[in-house]
Amino acid sequence: MATLNWIGKEKVINHHLDVPFKTLRHKYSYKDGKKLTDPPKGGQVVRSENKIIHGDNLLALKSLLPEYEGKIKCIYIDPPYNTGNESWVYNDNVNHPKIKKWLGEVVGKEGEDLSRHDKWLCMMYPRLKLLHKLLSEDGAIFVSIDDNEQENLRNIMNEIFGKINFVNNIIWQKKYSPQNDARYFSDMHDFIVCYAKNKNKWDRNLLPRTENQNKRYTNRDNDPRGDWKSSDLSVKTYNQNTDYPITTPSGRVVNPPKGYCWRVSREKFEEMVKEDRIWFGEKGDNVPSIKRFLTEVQQGTVPVTLWLRDEVGDNQEAKQELKEIFNESFTPFETPKPVRLIDHILKIGSNKNSYILDSFAGSATTAHAVLNLNFKDDGERRFILVELEDYAESITAERVKRVISGYGKTKGVKGDFEFLELGDPLFNDDGYLNENQPIEDIRNYVYYSETRTNTGFSQKPRNKYYLGKRSNTAYYFYYEKEKVTTLDLKFVSQIEINADQFVVYADKCSLSERYLNEHKLIFKKIPRDISKI
Numbered sequence: 001m002a003t004l005n006w007i008g009k010e011k012v013i014n015h016h017l018d019v020p021f022k023t024l025r026h027k028y029s030y031k032d033g034k035k036l037t038d039p040p041k042g043g044q045v046v047r048s049e050n051k052i053i054h055g056d057n058l059l060a061l062k063s064l065l066p067e068y069e070g071k072i073k074c075i076y077i078d079p080p081y082n083t084g085n086e087s088w089v090y091n092d093n094v095n096h097p098k099i100k101k102w103l104g105e106v107v108g109k110e111g112e113d114l115s116r117h118d119k120w121l122c123m124m125y126p127r128l129k130l131l132h133k134l135l136s137e138d139g140a141i142f143v144s145i146d147d148n149e150q151e152n153l154r155n156i157m158n159e160i161f162g163k164i165n166f167v168n169n170i171i172w173q174k175k176y177s178p179q180n181d182a183r184y185f186s187d188m189h190d191f192i193v194c195y196a197k198n199k200n201k202w203d204r205n206l207l208p209r210t211e212n213q214n215k216r217y218t219n220r221d222n223d224p225r226g227d228w229k230s231s232d233l234s235v236k237t238y239n240q241n242t243d244y245p246i247t248t249p250s251g252r253v254v255n256p257p258k259g260y261c262w263r264v265s266r267e268k269f270e271e272m273v274k275e276d277r278i279w280f281g282e283k284g285d286n287v288p289s290i291k292r293f294l295t296e297v298q299q300g301t302v303p304v305t306l307w308l309r310d311e312v313g314d315n316q317e318a319k320q321e322l323k324e325i326f327n328e329s330f331t332p333f334e335t336p337k338p339v340r341l342i343d344h345i346l347k348i349g350s351n352k353n354s355y356i357l358d359s360f361a362g363s364a365t366t367a368h369a370v371l372n373l374n375f376k377d378d379g380e381r382r383f384i385l386v387e388l389e390d391y392a393e394s395i396t397a398e399r400v401k402r403v404i405s406g407y408g409k410t411k412g413v414k415g416d417f418e419f420l421e422l423g424d425p426l427f428n429d430d431g432y433l434n435e436n437q438p439i440e441d442i443r444n445y446v447y448y449s450e451t452r453t454n455t456g457f458s459q460k461p462r463n464k465y466y467l468g469k470r471s472n473t474a475y476y477f478y479y480e481k482e483k484v485t486t487l488d489l490k491f492v493s494q495i496e497i498n499a500d501q502f503v504v505y506a507d508k509c510s511l512s513e514r515y516l517n518e519h520k521l522i523f524k525k526i527p528r529d530i531s532k533i
Helices: 057-068 097-107 109-113 116-134 150-165 211-215 266-274 315-326 339-349 365-377 391-405 439-451 489-493 513-518
Strands: 022-031 034-036 051-054 072-077 135-145 166-173 189-196 228-232 289-293 355-358 382-387 417-425 466-470 473-477 501-506 521-525
Touching: 022 057, 022 391, 051 391, 057 116, 057 355, 057 382, 057 417, 057 439, 072 116, 072 339, 097 116, 116 135, 116 150, 135 150, 135 166, 135 339, 150 166, 150 189, 315 339, 315 391, 339 365, 355 365, 365 382, 365 391, 382 391, 391 417, 439 466, 439 473, 513 521
Parallel strands: 051 382, 051 417, 072 135, 072 355, 355 382, 473 501, 501 521
Antiparallel strands: 022 034, 022 417, 135 189, 166 189, 228 289, 466 473
16 A cells, blocks of 8 residues: 655654653533532532543543543544635644644754645644544544545545545535635535544444435325335346236236336235235326335435535534524634534434544534434433633633523533643653652553553452452552652552452562562562553
């Protein structure tokens, strides 16, 4: 498979491994229409599985790994289109000061000479690598893009997700009216590129049948089986065995059209007549057709790759939605996405209890669609949004609040969320643990670095340093901020978990290699042996 090369690729292809791990800091929760900034007296911080994170999405995605690696069922992102129109921050932030600073740090001096396409590829590649890690084995990612970077996007996604996992390139009609001042063609569509994590394990959902589709079914003969529509009995693929004359109830003899034959054998046809599955018309003299009952058809429709604005909305509809929500002239987003578009994606790519991730959250259309869909089908989908810009609270989170509480003539829906910001790195520049970090964050990180799963056990043992057990290996993190810890006989005597082997992190070890081997103990030194994820 041909690969795409660009200036700076060698510096970013594995950069996701060097991204510092930062913990997430709770700022407030929104629940029951109230902003909760402090826990109730004597209580704990109110948490939510719906999260809005303010910060660089590269750092935020890394911080999500311990809890969410392999758990996100559906990812939708609307990254910068890189059109060169830098006046619109949301769609074209490749030259955003923070991105420029990051490029200088990662790519080095040669980053100054990058074309805008090189910059875009350097920015997107490590983010897609982390998104790939977060996506579940039966999940899929949907990426909005236009012609400026569509080809480049496909090439790097082929590398990261595998060309074999490409699902489709969807065309979305984003406009109704053409631009008469367009130099060549008036562009009327965007693309939505879809890849599965593992195409063999991803099952797309059928879309609900529409009212117009069901209107085609009627019950002209009061059949007790309900509404039906007639379907052609003849087929073009000729078979002499199913080419026979049929006598209608009125006595008229009919044959298949020239070059055609009937769909079923004579015996099967007679059986269908007895079951009242053949329609000869109200007077009994029509060419026979098959009665297809609504109750027997597939209860859903196969998604297509052409999404028209009548079905899923357009940019103008999205702008009107924002104006209605914020009750003012709203201009920060030139090409927002309509709720109906994301709703369409969620119906295809998520289930009722899925995690949904949008790491270029913008105006929070994804969260809006999740809350609406949960309201419609009594689902429990959870959203995770990441937004870099300062409007993460004033627009992104504010929209979600108004959707939950209600706005204009629109009633509120059930929902809550937690607003988080990026905290400090888990490790200092010298490689030592940042002791200002909460101990639970450090413990969770260590256990995840060992097992790629979260800490979890049904009965908490008396030993507070126990992390958990995975594949019959028990893990301990013997760490104290104020003193040096030593793996010794006293500590071993406190181990009460049955396991094939024991991994113990501590500052020092006083036990001999022979003792460690005999008792299936593995000593790991803090912080030297803590793996970087």
